[in-house]
Amino acid sequence: xxxxxxxxxxxxxxxxxxxxxxxxxxxxxxxxxxxxxxxxxxxxxxxxxxxxxxxxxxxxxxxxxxxxxxxxxxxxxxxxxxxxxxxxxxxxxxxxxxxxxxxxxxxxxxxxxxxxxxxxxxxxxxxxxxxxxxxxxxxxxxxxxxxxxxxxxxxxxxxxxxxxxxxxxxxxxxxxxxxxxxxxxxxxxxxxxxxxxxxxxxxxxxxxxxxxxxxxxxxxxxxxxxxxxxxxxxxxxxxxxxxxxxxxxxxxxxxxxxxxxxxxxxxxxxxxxxxxxxxxxxxxxxxxxxxxxxxxxxxxxxxxxxxxxxxxxxxxxxxxxxxxxxxxxxxxxxxxxxxxxxxxxxxxxxxxxxxxxxxxxxxxxx
Amino acid sequence: xxxxxxxxxxxxxxxxxxxxxxxxxxxxxxxxxxxxxxxxxxxxxxxxxxxxxxxxxxxxxxxxxxxxxxxxxxxxxxxxxxxxxxxxxxxxxxxxxxxxxxxxxxxxxxxxxxxxxxxxxxxxxxxxxxxxxxxxxxxxxxxxxxxxxxxxxxxxxxxxxxxxxxxxxxxxxxxxxxxxxxxxxxxxxxxxxxxxxxxxxxxxxxxxxxxxxxxxxxxxxxxxxxxxxxxxxxxxxxxxxxxxxxxxxxxxxxxxxxxxxxxxxxxxxxxxxxxxxxxxxxxxxxxxxxxxxxxxxxxxxxxxxxxxxxxxxxxxxxxxxxxxxxxxxxxxxxxxxxxxxxxxxxxxxxxxxxxxxxxxxxxxxx
Numbered sequence: 001x002x003x004x005x006x007x008x009x010x011x012x013x014x015x016x017x018x019x020x021x022x023x024x025x026x027x028x029x030x031x032x033x034x035x036x037x038x039x040x041x042x043x044x045x046x047x048x049x050x051x052x053x054x055x056x057x058x059x060x061x062x063x064x065x066x067x068x069x070x071x072x073x074x075x076x077x078x079x080x081x082x083x084x085x086x087x088x089x090x091x092x093x094x095x096x097x098x099x100x101x102x103x104x105x106x107x108x109x110x111x112x113x114x115x116x117x118x119x120x121x122x123x124x125x126x127x128x129x130x131x132x133x134x135x136x137x138x139x140x141x142x143x144x145x146x147x148x149x150x151x152x153x154x155x156x157x158x159x160x161x162x163x164x165x166x167x168x169x170x171x172x173x174x175x176x177x178x179x180x181x182x183x184x185x186x187x188x189x190x191x192x193x194x195x196x197x198x199x200x201x202x203x204x205x206x207x208x209x210x211x212x213x214x215x216x217x218x219x220x221x222x223x224x225x226x227x228x229x230x231x232x233x234x235x236x237x238x239x240x241x242x243x244x245x246x247x248x249x250x251x252x253x254x255x256x257x258x259x260x261x262x263x264x265x266x267x268x269x270x271x272x273x274x275x276x277x278x279x280x281x282x283x284x285x286x287x288x289x290x291x292x293x294x295x296x297x298x299x300x301x302x303x304x305x306x307x308x309x310x311x312x313x314x315x316x317x318x319x320x321x322x323x324x325x326x327x328x329x330x331x332x333x334x335x336x337x338x339x340x341x342x343x344x345x346x347x348x349x350x351x352x353x354x355x356x357x358x359x360x361x362x363x364x365x366x
Numbered sequence: 367x368x369x370x371x372x373x374x375x376x377x378x379x380x381x382x383x384x385x386x387x388x389x390x391x392x393x394x395x396x397x398x399x400x401x402x403x404x405x406x407x408x409x410x411x412x413x414x415x416x417x418x419x420x421x422x423x424x425x426x427x428x429x430x431x432x433x434x435x436x437x438x439x440x441x442x443x444x445x446x447x448x449x450x451x452x453x454x455x456x457x458x459x460x461x462x463x464x465x466x467x468x469x470x471x472x473x474x475x476x477x478x479x480x481x482x483x484x485x486x487x488x489x490x491x492x493x494x495x496x497x498x499x500x501x502x503x504x505x506x507x508x509x510x511x512x513x514x515x516x517x518x519x520x521x522x523x524x525x526x527x528x529x530x531x532x533x534x535x536x537x538x539x540x541x542x543x544x545x546x547x548x549x550x551x552x553x554x555x556x557x558x559x560x561x562x563x564x565x566x567x568x569x570x571x572x573x574x575x576x577x578x579x580x581x582x583x584x585x586x587x588x589x590x591x592x593x594x595x596x597x598x599x600x601x602x603x604x605x606x607x608x609x610x611x612x613x614x615x616x617x618x619x620x621x622x623x624x625x626x627x628x629x630x631x632x633x634x635x636x637x638x639x640x641x642x643x644x645x646x647x648x649x650x651x652x653x654x655x656x657x658x659x660x661x662x663x664x665x666x667x668x669x670x671x672x673x674x675x676x677x678x679x680x681x682x683x684x685x686x687x688x689x690x691x692x693x694x695x696x697x698x699x700x701x702x703x704x705x706x707x708x709x710x711x712x713x714x715x716x717x718x719x720x721x722x723x724x725x726x727x728x729x730x731x732x
Binding site: 032037040060063086104106116124126139150151157292334343351352354 | 496653
């Protein structure tokens with residue numbers, strides 16, 4: 001019988017991975033449907049790049065549309081446990097959306113501190129919909145973050161930026177799920193790198209499972225930055241990071257050291273892809289695989305395509321042969337997060353009279 | 367140990383419910399991560415309406431952001447089995463997004479036939495991103511649907527509108543999942559009603575599980591139409607349906623009879639809520655529960671709130687007492703699907719100087 005009672009399905013990461021998270025008996029077991037996201041086997045891109053076991057981990061299927069929900073549920077649960085009355089973050093994007101959603105779920109106030117010159121109303125739409133209060137700061141992002149930290153030290157207000165260690169604890173559960181689904185770690189992980197908290201969290205999760213003998217191996221970690229926002233690749237902070245992939249438009253990553261550790265301990269690499277390569281991958285992922293991701297997610301697919309191409313041209317490192325390897329790409333956020341970029345895709349639109357024969361001709365059926 | 371190997375998780379509805387779907391050995395086992403969506407226990411709205419076991423089924427967590435993916439994976443798999451080279455639908459919204467995604471996943475062409483005067487580029491953004499070709503018809507929706515049906519009769523092109531019976535077969539799996547998660551059917555289901563395929567599918571699923579003795583009861587089905595697009599409530603088609611909830615803006619539902627059967631056989635009702643009630647529920651759901659749904663989804667929550675309110679005023683039917691009942695609301699689509707409506711929410715924004723004391727004042731911490 002294919003249908004069995006599965007009360008355990010989608011119970012949320014706090015319950016599912018309770019033993020591996022900083023949970024106490026006093027932690028509220030929040031769940032807004034985060035985690036247990038699909039791991040989808042490629043039907044077409046795998047063939048294109050010459051990889052038989054290419055998977056996409058669809059973190060875009062989290063309730064607010066990005067991987068941030070995994071870390072946020074832990075951060076907000078711990079905030080409640082510690083008696084916080086509000087949560088606060090300096091963010092214009094996915095972090096603020098997730099923080100506002102979990103705060104709303106729990107009846108906490110949410111504050112989003114944003115440099116006034118960086119406010120794009122579209123990016124804040126989710127946080128606003130969830131009732132967050134936006135503080136438009138007459139200063140830059142670093143100042144916003146510093147003030148946010150100071151406020152969390154002085155008041156019962158939890159800062160839920162990635163400086164909050166509970167965020168990375170929650171995010172590591174995605175690595176657990178991949179191992180649980182594949183019955184071992186993959187050979188290679190392709191992941192976008194912006195603030196570098198997520199690459200740090202995945203590596204933490206894979207190492208933890210390996211040490212607990214729940215995985216027989218650890219993956220090689222291939223991190224991808226946008227060329228215009230590639231401080232780790234360049235080895236120094238970028239003053240004015242620029243890229244179409246706004247979710248990884250970061251000049252000075254908070255988890256820089258974690259990213260280097262993931263790279264070096266796994267025998268991996270952190271490399272850069274251009275905006276053009278990102279947009280090519282963005283379209284390919286949507287049009288050849290059926291996955292509509294935000295541009296930042298496409299960065300790691302761009303990296304995979306780049307490696308496959310240079311392998312064909314015999315320029316690739318032979319040890320990154322992917323043909324018989326299990327490869328996972330992390331799709332961090334939904335394409336619906338970034339409607340402007342989607343609308344920039346030119347529509348193939350044909351005007352047709354309301355007649356069968358005309359539609360047949362337009363569809364090349366005659 | 368909380369972490370066990372779970373290869374069965376998120377395997378897609380074709381594999382999970384194979385025995386209960388029109389699947390043969392020749393059907394390709396497609397999976398784009400559809401199904402196994404979260405069933406979230408309310409933390410705050412349940413208290414507001416006086417219901418201890420209020421759940422939300424987050425169909426918005428499907429890969430294209432709506433419940434349509436469940437039916438589409440079956441429809442596209444059957445289309446491939448039958449040798450179709452393309453899929454075709456008359457749709458401007460969630461159906462076209464889902465059809466285009468699954469077609470892209472499989473390498474089929476996707477065509478979207480849209481009345482030229484109804485084209486809203488924003489609503490088509492997903493289908494366009496997935497590479498669908500848009501045919502702008504010089505005619506109305508009924509003509510578009512009739513031409514689409516005729517083309518599917520004459521050519522190896524599958525029509526994937528809800529006239530395709532595989533759509534409803536796939537959608538019934540959401541009812542299975544609810545029973546699987548709760549270990550029985552809920553007492554009452556609140557669900558939005560537009561074209562009425564989904565209410566039909568849920569009832570089909572609940573009845574099927576009941577007859578197979580996988581559930582001890584069947585739920586009462588409470589369907590909700592928008593007041594400006596309420597043909598079933600009024601008992602006659604609506605010429606010019608109007609509502610903010612575009613996904614249920616339907617004047618002449620394709621599955622009208624199925625909706626009446628669900629209502630009458632379950633001892634339920636189909637009622638209407640105004641756009642104002644829908645928007646109130648939309649905000650409440652986002653701001654008190656942390657769930658950002660498209661307006662159509664909020665229609666069923668509006669219905670729940672309306673019933674709770676009239677119960678308090680002793681106007682409600684006493685037999686719809688929800689206090690000790692298990693109640694499930696179906697959240698059909700993601701709020702990110704409809705950025706215009708989200709952006710119409712007024713942002714609570716405060717300008718603050720870049721000083722700690724100023725931010726403290728703005729947060730009422732001093």
